[in-house]
Amino acid sequence: MHFSKVPALGALAVALTLTAGVSQAALTRAPYLQRVGPNMALVAFRLDANCTPEVHYGTQGATNQVARSADSGRIQAVTLKGLTPGTDYTYEVLACGARTPTERFTTAPVPGTRHVHFAAVGDFGTGGTDERQVAASMLSSKLRPDLFLALGDNAYESGTEAEIQNNLFAPLAAVLSEVPFFPVPGNHEYVTNQAQPYLDNFYLPTSSSGSQRYYSFDWGNVHFVGLDSNCAVGLASKDRCTMEAQRAWLEQDLAASKADWKIVYFHHxxxxxxxxxxxxxxxxxxxxxxxxxxxxxxxTGHDHNYERSRPMLGDDVAPSGKRGITYLVVGGGGATLRPFDGAAPAWSVLRNATDHGYLDVDVTEGTLTAKVLTPAGKLIDSFNLTKQLGPAPQPSPGTSETPTEPVPQPPVAQAPGTETPGTLQPPAETPSTPGDSTGLPGDAPSSAGCSTFPSEIFLPLAALSLAEFLRRRRD
Ligand SMILES: [Fe+2]
Incomplete structure (x- = not known):
C-alpha cells in the first residue's frame, strides 16, 4: 500500500491510495481536529463511500491505539478518549481500505498550566492564494500554535456547504489536521440558512452554552469565549438566537471563570x-x-485590515490608572484588503491595510505577547499585556511532576570520640593549597612528610611484625 499526503485543493474528492487497485476509496475531506482538550480529541472527516473507519493513534510516533467509529456513514467524527494532557500524538485514518498520511497534534495541557500559544485571524474564506499563504505560515515549526481561533467570514460568499468545503476545509487542510480549530461565524456564514451549514460542519465545545453558536473553553490558564455577534446585530432570527440570551449566558460564564486570562472573540x-x-x-x-x-x-474581524485600540473603557480611552481592554481587528486573513478612509482616530494605536497576516499570541505566566505576522514573516505589530498572577496551582493527583534534584541532607551531629570508623575528618589546621584538591570524595590534601601508605594496611603489617618477633622469641 502506498500513502500520499492529502493535497489542500479545492476539489471535493481527496483521493487516497488504493489497496491493490481493486477498490475505490477516498476522503472527500481530510481529517480535522475538534474539541481537543487535556484528555480527548475528536477527529472528523468525510468519506465518499460507506464503511466503518478507524483512527490509529499513539505517542512518540506510534499509532498503536485504535478508536473505531460507531457508524458507517460518510460524515465521520471519531473521538479519542483517555489522552494524556500536554502530549504530542500522531494519528492516521483507515477507511474503506485507504489510509491517510500520519498527522500529529498536541493535547491541551493540565488545566491552569501557565503557557498557551494560539493563532487567530478572520475574513480568510476565499479559497485564494492569500488565504493559503497565511494558513501555511502558521505551520512554520517555530510558530506552530496550540490552537487556532477563526474570527468569522470563514467561507465566502454565502457559507454554503460547497463554499465551506472549497474555501475553508480545502485551503486550510494542512493546518486543520494538526491544529485544533475553534471558529465563530461571520455575517457571510449567515447568508445561508443563518449559518446552518457552518453549524453542521463543526463540533464545538457546547457544554456550557448548549449552543455551537457561542461557547467557551479553557486551555491552560486562559479562558476563551467565542461569541456569535450575528445574534446581536440583527442577522439572526429570534428562533435561532437572541442577544439577551447570549448576554445572560456570557455573564454567568465569565463570573464563573477563575482563569488567569480571559480572551473573547467574535466577528463584529x-x-x-x-x-x-x-x-x-x-x-x-x-x-x-x-x-x-x-x-x-x-x-474580532469583519473589516479587512488590522487595527489595535488603546486600552478602552466605556466609549473612550481608559484614563490613566484605570484598567482598559485592548480590542483588535484581525481581518487580514485572505479577503481583499480595504484601505482606511481618513486619519486614524485617537483611540487607534496602529492599523494596517496593506498586508495580509494573522495574530500569534504567547501567554506565559503573567505576560501575554501578541504579534501580527505576514506570510513572509514581516512583523506588522507587537505588544505585551502583563498582570500579577497568584500562586501557581498545585498539580492534581496523578499528574506527572518535574523530577527534582536530591535535597542535600544536613550532617548528623555526633558526640566527640564517636566518629564512624573510616569516616574522613577534615584535616585540622591544615590549610589547603588552591589547585591541590581534585574535588573528589576523600581527596583531602596530605601533610608534608606524612606517609601515604594506607593506615589500614600499615597497622596489620606492624602488628604482624610484632607477632613474628614474639614468635621468634618463643622459638
Ligand atoms: Fe464580515
Whole structure:
C-alpha cells in the first residue's frame, strides 16, 4: 500500500491510495481536529463511500491505539478518549481500505498550566492564494500554535456547504489536521440558512452554552469565549438566537471563570476605523460585561485590515490608572484588503491595510505577547499585556511532576570520640593549597612528610611484625 499526503485543493474528492487497485476509496475531506482538550480529541472527516473507519493513534510516533467509529456513514467524527494532557500524538485514518498520511497534534495541557500559544485571524474564506499563504505560515515549526481561533467570514460568499468545503476545509487542510480549530461565524456564514451549514460542519465545545453558536473553553490558564455577534446585530432570527440570551449566558460564564486570562472573540468589532466601522451594539451590550469580569483581550474581524485600540473603557480611552481592554481587528486573513478612509482616530494605536497576516499570541505566566505576522514573516505589530498572577496551582493527583534534584541532607551531629570508623575528618589546621584538591570524595590534601601508605594496611603489617618477633622469641 502506498500513502500520499492529502493535497489542500479545492476539489471535493481527496483521493487516497488504493489497496491493490481493486477498490475505490477516498476522503472527500481530510481529517480535522475538534474539541481537543487535556484528555480527548475528536477527529472528523468525510468519506465518499460507506464503511466503518478507524483512527490509529499513539505517542512518540506510534499509532498503536485504535478508536473505531460507531457508524458507517460518510460524515465521520471519531473521538479519542483517555489522552494524556500536554502530549504530542500522531494519528492516521483507515477507511474503506485507504489510509491517510500520519498527522500529529498536541493535547491541551493540565488545566491552569501557565503557557498557551494560539493563532487567530478572520475574513480568510476565499479559497485564494492569500488565504493559503497565511494558513501555511502558521505551520512554520517555530510558530506552530496550540490552537487556532477563526474570527468569522470563514467561507465566502454565502457559507454554503460547497463554499465551506472549497474555501475553508480545502485551503486550510494542512493546518486543520494538526491544529485544533475553534471558529465563530461571520455575517457571510449567515447568508445561508443563518449559518446552518457552518453549524453542521463543526463540533464545538457546547457544554456550557448548549449552543455551537457561542461557547467557551479553557486551555491552560486562559479562558476563551467565542461569541456569535450575528445574534446581536440583527442577522439572526429570534428562533435561532437572541442577544439577551447570549448576554445572560456570557455573564454567568465569565463570573464563573477563575482563569488567569480571559480572551473573547467574535466577528463584529466594537472598535474599528475600517470600512464597516465600530459595531456599537457589541460595544454597549457586551463591553460592560468584559469590563466587569476582567476580560483582557477582545479579538474580532469583519473589516479587512488590522487595527489595535488603546486600552478602552466605556466609549473612550481608559484614563490613566484605570484598567482598559485592548480590542483588535484581525481581518487580514485572505479577503481583499480595504484601505482606511481618513486619519486614524485617537483611540487607534496602529492599523494596517496593506498586508495580509494573522495574530500569534504567547501567554506565559503573567505576560501575554501578541504579534501580527505576514506570510513572509514581516512583523506588522507587537505588544505585551502583563498582570500579577497568584500562586501557581498545585498539580492534581496523578499528574506527572518535574523530577527534582536530591535535597542535600544536613550532617548528623555526633558526640566527640564517636566518629564512624573510616569516616574522613577534615584535616585540622591544615590549610589547603588552591589547585591541590581534585574535588573528589576523600581527596583531602596530605601533610608534608606524612606517609601515604594506607593506615589500614600499615597497622596489620606492624602488628604482624610484632607477632613474628614474639614468635621468634618463643622459638
Ligand atoms: Fe464580515
Amino acid at each position: 468589532p466594537p472598535w474599528s476605523s475600517g470600512a464597516h466601522g465600530s459595531q456599537l451594539v457589541m460595544r454597549h451590550q457586551f463591553g460592560p460585561l468584559f469590563e466587569k469580569y476582567g476580560v483582557d483581550l477582545v479579538l
